Amino acid sequence: MLRKLSVVLCLFTLLALSAPRAGDFPGKGITIICTAAPGGGSDALARMLAQVAEPIFGQSVVVVNKVGGANAVGLSEGARARPDGYTVTMATVEVVMHPLLGNVPWKVPDVFKPIMLLNSDPGAVTVRADSPWKTLGDFLADAKKRPGEIKIGCTSPGSIWHICAAALEEASGTKYNLVPYPGGAAPAVVDLLGGHVDAVTVSPAEVGPQVEAGQLRILAVMSDKRDEKFTGVPTMKELGFNVSIGTWRSFVVPKATPDAVVKVLHDGFKKALEDPKLVEFARNRGLGLDYRNAADFTRMMGEQEAMFAKIFKAYDLLPK
Template sequence: MRKTTWMAGLIILALVLSLTGCGGEKKVEAPKFPTKPISIIVPYGAGGGTDAIARAMAKSAEPIFGQPVTIINKVGANGAVGMTDGVNAAADGYTVTAAAIETVLHPIMGNVKWKVDDYKSILMTNSDPISIAVRADSPYKTLAELIAVAKQKPESLKLATLAPGAITHLAGLSFQEKTGAKFTIMPFPSGGAAAITDLLGGHADAACITAAEMSQHVKAGKIRLLAILDGNRMKGFPNVPTAKEQGYDMAFSVWRGMTVPAKTPDAVVKVLHDGFKKAMEDPNFIAFMEKGDFGIRYDTGANFHTFMNNETKLLTPLLKQAGLIKKQQ
């Protein structure tokens, strides 16, 4: 009888331990993620490059996450409004922000109270060189012709860029400095789509925007690219020379990625990373990027974060030179 009672006690003890764990506490499984829709804040207007890529990414990511992935355009202050909302969002992984180079530029200029480290990077997705372009019916057939008129008649030609401090604006300023030309720079804070619309409408003589954002208009015969501001020619436009080939050593690009608030749990960030990486490998997403001449550039969240901090170091002197850094109060 005693042996039977002893054996029964061991069995009960084993069952208790299996249910509670070796530490005597009940095991707590990590919450499943995601269990509801994910939102991606795009800090720019619809139709621009960041918006287009985010929408294509969301479409490819939905079946991977098993949840809807929606786009929210929060326009204002050249991306600062949407980016600030992204930083201040709940750190639960359900609000992702489409990061662009302004994620680095705004903190340098003192436009926002947050820093790059207030975000946690998920992954890098894209990088596109900036270009100089004119309408297809423009009298300027080459970069040299455009520069010559801008030298002879300073500020007579209008150059469309994004808002002051945006990378395309800095590229425009550098373009003037390198060439000795002088344009009337027209900034468009809402995004590249508005700048391109003004170029097509004849309100601007030239534009300093990524070639990818103008790709459909170039292929439709409405816009002519004069130069790629990069070290190499673009795959989609092999006949367009770089600025360096034409005597001006310049390299400016627009890059993009995905971020979440810094306090988002690493386990959640990993799920987001793995899902968006698979989305980047989706043939439909790749076809979209190739058709739009967008450059796919994957990197891990850690490397993307390091990249953004390095960009901060590189761009700070250029912004100081342009007088775009606010004095600390």
């Protein structure tokens, strides 16, 4: 009995003393904060990256979902995490938008240090296959005839798909009834299928399966290049509208994280991003991988911020 007891005591002591030493990064498991709910594109990408990165880092890489406020909650959590490199935040495009809208009290350069850009997915105008609009031209013409009547389903105001719809309005001079879907892109797509809204402005990935099944039709994508899968769909630029907007996902850490640690994270995750398993996964899932290093990514964020500021001003979304 006493022997069992001492074995247990030793085990316990070992556990208690298993605190890793600082100085050899990563000395323990890394946590990725995913700001979106399980099952969505961000979550899927985070989990696959985590799995592929585990052997690269030699430590466990775990994904934690912190959902709420159109990604604001998770982003704020990530900003407040310990700056030791063990908590990486998957920052989506909302990280640039929320400070502009006054939803969060911080600004990206003050609280975050970017590691790299992972992917970008453009917005797209999608309608039902059995709708009377065969091209974007048809759609816009109809919208001009009855302003505010056509219902577009998008996520809550201030989140990216809503801004895509706003950008569409601004660039084409049309007005729609924008119906918010706080639950994300999926509920909006459901209502589109059910005929309760007329169009959605989410990314091609979110409507991929239904388009391939012939139930939905993408009229245009809001990117510079045509979509890899749906090559028959024109870009808005081709149609004469200078609209290039979409969501993107990146890795960031709290600002005070040491540069040496950031480099290790960058190199490790870059390798993970190039892993064939991940590439195949992203292709199947409809996620557009788009790597950019910290410098290019920071520059991109600056451009995005300027673009969003312009749109928000035009739509009177800036805080008073």
